[in-house]
Amino acid sequence: MKEPQIIVCAKQIPDPEAPFSNVTVNVEKKQVAVDAPDVISPYDENALEAAIRIKEELGGKITILSMGRKVSDTVLRKTIAAGADALVLLEDPLFEGLDSGSTAHVLSCAIKKIGDWDLVLTGRQAGDWDSGQVGLIMGEMLDVPCVSLARSIKIDDGKLLVEKSVPVGYEMVEASLPALVTVSNEVGELRYVARSKMLGLLRRPMSIPKWNSKDLGCDIDRLKKLQLTELVPPADMGRQCTLIEGAAQDQACRLAEVLSELR
Amino acid sequence: MIPERPMFWGIDYSWLFYVIAFVAICIFAVGVGIHISVWRKSKSKSNTSISWQAVKQSLLEIVSGARLFKGDIAAGTAHFLMFWGFIILLIGTSLLAVHGHVYSFLTGTTYLAFGFFMEIGGLALLVGITWSLVRRYVQRVPRLERRLEDAVVALWLLVIACSGFLLEGVRLAAQRPGWDEWTALGPMIAGFFPQAAARSIYPGLWWGHGLLCLAFIAAIPYTKLFHLVGAPASYYLHHSPVTLSPDPEAAFEPGVQWDLAQRAFLDACTRCGRCVEACPSAGAGEPLAPRAFVQAARQSLWREERPAGDIRFLLDLDPVEDRSAWFCTTCGACLEVCPVYAAPFEAVGKKRAMLIEEGKGVPDLMNQTLERLFNYENPWVSSKRDRAAWAKGLDVPVIKAGGNNEGFCYFVGCTTSFDDRAQAIAVSFSALLKQAGAEFGILGDKEPCCGDIARVVGELGLFMEKMENCTELLDKFSVSDIVTSSPHCFHTFLNEYGDSSFRVRHYSSVLKELLAQGKLRPQNRVNATVTYHDPCYLGRHNRIFDDPRQVIRSIPGVKLVEMEHHGADSLCCGGGGGRMWQGQDIRGEARMSEIRIKEARGTGAGILVTACPLCLIMMEDALKTVGYEGEMKVMDLNELLLQSLSNG
Numbered sequence: 028m029k030e031p032q033i034i035v036c037a038k039q040i041p042d043p044e045a046p047f048s049n050v051t052v053n054v055e056k057k058q059v060a061v062d063a064p065d066v067i068s069p070y071d072e073n074a075l076e077a078a079i080r081i082k083e084e085l086g087g088k089i090t091i092l093s094m095g096r097k098v099s100d101t102v103l104r105k106t107i108a109a110g111a112d113a114l115v116l117l118e119d120p121l122f123e124g125l126d127s128g129s130t131a132h133v134l135s136c137a138i139k140k141i142g143d144w145d146l147v148l149t150g151r152q153a154g155d156w157d158s159g160q161v162g163l164i165m166g167e168m169l170d171v172p173c174v175s176l177a178r179s180i181k182i183d184d185g186k187l188l189v190e191k192s193v194p195v196g197y198e199m200v201e202a203s204l205p206a207l208v209t210v211s212n213e214v215g216e217l218r219y220v221a222r223s224k225m226l227g228l229l230r231r232p233m234s235i236p237k238w239n240s241k242d243l244g245c246d247i248d249r250l251k252k253l254q255l256t257e258l259v260p261p262a263d264m265g266r267q268c269t270l271i272e273g274a275a276q277d278q279a280c281r282l283a284e285v286l287s288e289l290r
Numbered sequence: 291m292i293p294e295r296p297m298f299w300g301i302d303y304s305w306l307f308y309v310i311a312f313v314a315i316c317i318f319a320v321g322v323g324i325h326i327s328v329w330r331k332s333k334s335k336s337n338t339s340i341s342w343q344a345v346k347q348s349l350l351e352i353v354s355g356a357r358l359f360k361g362d363i364a365a366g367t368a369h370f371l372m373f374w375g376f377i378i379l380l381i382g383t384s385l386l387a388v389h390g391h392v393y394s395f396l397t398g399t400t401y402l403a404f405g406f407f408m409e410i411g412g413l414a415l416l417v418g419i420t421w422s423l424v425r426r427y428v429q430r431v432p433r434l435e436r437r438l439e440d441a442v443v444a445l446w447l448l449v450i451a452c453s454g455f456l457l458e459g460v461r462l463a464a465q466r467p468g469w470d471e472w473t474a475l476g477p478m479i480a481g482f483f484p485q486a487a488a489r490s491i492y493p494g495l496w497w498g499h500g501l502l503c504l505a506f507i508a509a510i511p512y513t514k515l516f517h518l519v520g521a522p523a524s525y526y527l528h529h530s531p532v533t534l535s536p537d538p539e540a541a542f543e544p545g546v547q548w549d550l551a552q553r554a555f556l557d558a559c560t561r562c563g564r565c566v567e568a569c570p571s572a573g574a575g576e577p578l579a580p581r582a583f584v585q586a587a588r589q590s591l592w593r594e595e596r597p598a599g600d601i602r603f604l605l606d607l608d609p610v611e612d613r614s615a616w617f618c619t620t621c622g623a624c625l626e627v628c629p630v631y632a633a634p635f636e637a638v639g640k641k642r643a644m645l646i647e648e649g650k651g652v653p654d655l656m657n658q659t660l661e662r663l664f665n666y667e668n669p670w671v672s673s674k675r676d677r678a679a680w681a682k683g684l685d686v687p688v689i690k691a692g693g694n695n696e697g698f699c700y701f702v703g704c705t706t707s708f709d710d711r712a713q714a715i716a717v718s719f720s721a722l723l724k725q726a727g728a729e730f731g732i733l734g735d736k737e738p739c740c741g742d743i744a745r746v747v748g749e750l751g752l753f754m755e756k757m758e759n760c761t762e763l764l765d766k767f768s769v770s771d772i773v774t775s776s777p778h779c780f781h782t783f784l785n786e787y788g789d790s791s792f793r794v795r796h797y798s799s800v801l802k803e804l805l806a807q808g809k810l811r812p813q814n815r816v817n818a819t820v821t822y823h824d825p826c827y828l829g830r831h832n833r834i835f836d837d838p839r840q841v842i843r844s845i846p847g848v849k850l851v852e853m854e855h856h857g858a859d860s861l862c863c864g865g866g867g868g869r870m871w872q873g874q875d876i877r878g879e880a881r882m883s884e885i886r887i888k889e890a891r892g893t894g895a896g897i898l899v900t901a902c903p904l905c906l907i908m909m910e911d912a913l914k915t916v917g918y919e920g921e922m923k924v925m926d927l928n929e930l931l932l933q934s935l936s937n938g
């Protein structure tokens with residue numbers, strides 16, 4: 028079998044793990060300001076880890092695809108340091124704030140432009156909006172088999188074998204290639220990228236193709252912005268501590284009561 | 291008749307003996323040379339002038355066997371007997387050669403005294419080696435391994451000692467000298483042999499014994515016996531003030547980073563297992579074996595530096611699981627007990643650096659913690675802007691950049707800044723400083739992370755970055771005098787920052803000073819029995835054992851009792867070495883902190899005092915999980931002292 032050509036879609040977002048006091052919600056402007064560095068969406072990192080493991084076993088090439096108004100290659104170069112081979116950035120002012128269908132359209136155009144590929148991996152959902160739709164819509168647009176919520180991915184004898192998480196346990200799914208898989212966190216965290224490696228990489232010049240809507244030839248009329256109708260800030264996160272005394276069993280009963288009262 | 295020993299009595303071809311001896315010594319020298327060549331491949335340069343002070347210290351340690359008696363009198367004595375037996379016999383045999391070929395002096399009383407000392411030497415060796423064998427194979431002391439090498443080396447020595455006595459007896463039986471030797475064992479053995487029989491077996495026995503001895507010498511560099519050379523080298527290198535200048539090019543290549551001294555330490559390790567016995571992680575049933583790490587590090591170093599491979603031929607080692615590297619708390623207990631100053635935690639550290647570089651096998655929580663440390667300058671899920679939240683409303687002076695700042699900088703540190711429990715350290719210490727009228731200031735939300743965590747988990751690149759950030763910031767704020775909450779920050783500034791221009795102290799030393807100067811006068815009685823837990827990075831790593839104790843003793847009403855493990859033998863709380871941020875990802879059968887709190891409770895103390903934010907958190911948690919709440923309290927030294935001072 029030829030070595031698999033894998034494309035991983037990675038979204039750059041403000042760190043969803045940012046400490047609470049770094050996040051401010053502006054209800055009027057319907058904006059959430061996060062004072063935190065940009066990172067790669069965590070599920071996309073899981074997808075990359077899955078891709079690297081396949082590459083470690085079978086060889087091949089991993090291309091990272093990232094879309095946005097302005098994408099930082101310093102953030103995305105982490106993927107190269109971790110084990111990806113190439114980076115393609117999709118940049119255009121038009122790409123800002125797109126809804127899931129439009130995002131899927133742009134990404135599919137880019138994948139078609141890349142041409143030679145066997146497997147597309149995306150995170151199960153992005154760490155900012157948590158919509159979880161782009162991957163599935165892309166599967167449809169690319170007209171390939173699509174498996175969601177993978178907890179393990181293997182390519183065996185030209186076939187795709189995926190363990191798909193379901194509420195209890197998992198299903199084994201077999202599909203032909205090319206295919207698209209959305210990856211869940213059970214796959215495992217992206218391997219650690221040492222600072223020394225990262226710094227070394229940042230120092231090295233690298234040619235990173237940047238494609239805009241024209242290069243991709245995508246249908247501009249199809250690009251729709253996400254419309255936010257209302258933004259509701261979370262209730263004030265005050266802390267209150269109650270100690271439940273007594274024997275273990277009484278404590279457990281009382282705890283269950285308290286929790287159900289709070290619901 | 292004048293008592294003396296005829297050289298090569300009854301032995302033909304005696305010249306052959308010298309030929310074989312020469313060959314044996316050559317084999318020995320080649321082996322030692324190969325070791326030295328591996329040591330010299332170290333990339334860090336060291337100065338070469340000899341330090342006589344270090345020579346003196348090393349000789350003293352070698353002659354007294356002091357490091358071997360430490361914590362294990364039985365092993366120390368057995369080794370002492372073997373060591374001196376071996377030395378006496380070696381010197382005696384050499385004297386005999388001098389007597390035979392250079393200057394004959396072993397006659398008359400001198401000869402009889404010589405025989406007496408040789409018997410003492412032989413007996414010491416025999417008793418020492420027998421005792422060691424009993425400890426290993428009969429008593430089966432848990433820390434001792436029973437590998438092929440251990441058996442071969444010990445039995446070899448035993449056979450040498452026994453055959454020596456037998457030879458002596460047979461010689462006396464054959465020779466029938468006309469005087470009484472000043473020995474007991476020889477004549478006794480002689481009684482078993484008729485003269486004729488003795489005469490016929492003597493030469494064979496002589497050659498057998500001689501060849502065994504020479505082969506033994508030849509085998510030294512190729513077995514764990516190499517410590518005969520390695521240990522003195524380690525002692526010297528440990529004591530000598532060599533300034534090692536690490537090769538900056540090699541800074542990011544963890545594999546080749548072993549410096550000369552570390553290489554000698556690795557080769558000197560005898561697999562004695564004292565480190566395993568002292569290791570709190572191994573003691574809690576976790577899969578960490580410091581000895582195995584040292585041996586694995588040694589083997590991989592040899593593999594790297596010498597394509598022809600290792601020259602130890604009797605080694606059969608178990609593979610070391612990479613995962614176990616994450617269990618070490620870097621507490622330093624292993625170094626404290628190691629007879630040859632090997633620091634197993636350094637071997638663990640290098641393994642960690644390699645795993646970090648590869649990226650695989652880094653525990654998930656550690657991975658996230660390092661990301662956080664990079665993004666938010668602290669290992670907790672906290673925002674830099676909340677760094678001085680503990681000081682809200684307390685009117686703590688804040689140091690201004692470029693300003694005229696009086697006094698010292700109180701470097702609060704990440705854990706003390708963000709953890710609910712540990713914040714009490716900052717609150718009470720700053721209250722004490724204000725009562726004492728001390729000039730100080732904090733850096734507020736500008737305070738950086740010193741980078742300690744990155745260093746101990748092997749993320750050396752990130753540590754360098756943190757160090758640069760931190761030095762730059764301290765420069766900007768013209769800070770030249772630092773006092774830390776955490777022994778970890780203290781250690782990092784003091785020992786890991788290279789030539790830093792600032793003075794660093796831990797708060798316990800400042801408290802001691804303020805008490806001595808009479809600026810703090812504890813008055814309220816605190817009627818309590820307290821015990822003190824030495825934080826590893828304050829005590830063992832930086833030898834500050836007494837300052838905190840003096841502070842405790844200054845409080846009226848307080849009775850200080852010691853735990854079994856205290857001072858340099860303190861037991862780690864389990865929070866160091868990055869363990870604090872690995873949660874339950876990794877754990878053994880018991881928690882180190884629970885083992886420790888039980889020991890503290892055993893003293894009958896009502897308060898466990900400590901002087902480190904990590905210890906405070908670990909012990910407080912253990913107090914709850916073990917169920918001692920209400921019976922006992924865990925307090926920081928500042929909190930305790932403040933009780934005897936505050937007016938409310």
Ligand code: SF4
Pocket residue numbers: 558559560561562563564565566580581584624627628629630631632633634
């Ligand atoms: S490292 Fe030291 S204490 Fe540990 S086995 Fe080796 S010689 Fe013994």
Ligand code: SF4
Pocket residue numbers: 565568569570571572580617618619620621622623624625634635638862
């Ligand atoms: S530093 Fe402490 S935990 Fe680490 S190996 Fe040594 S004794 Fe064990």
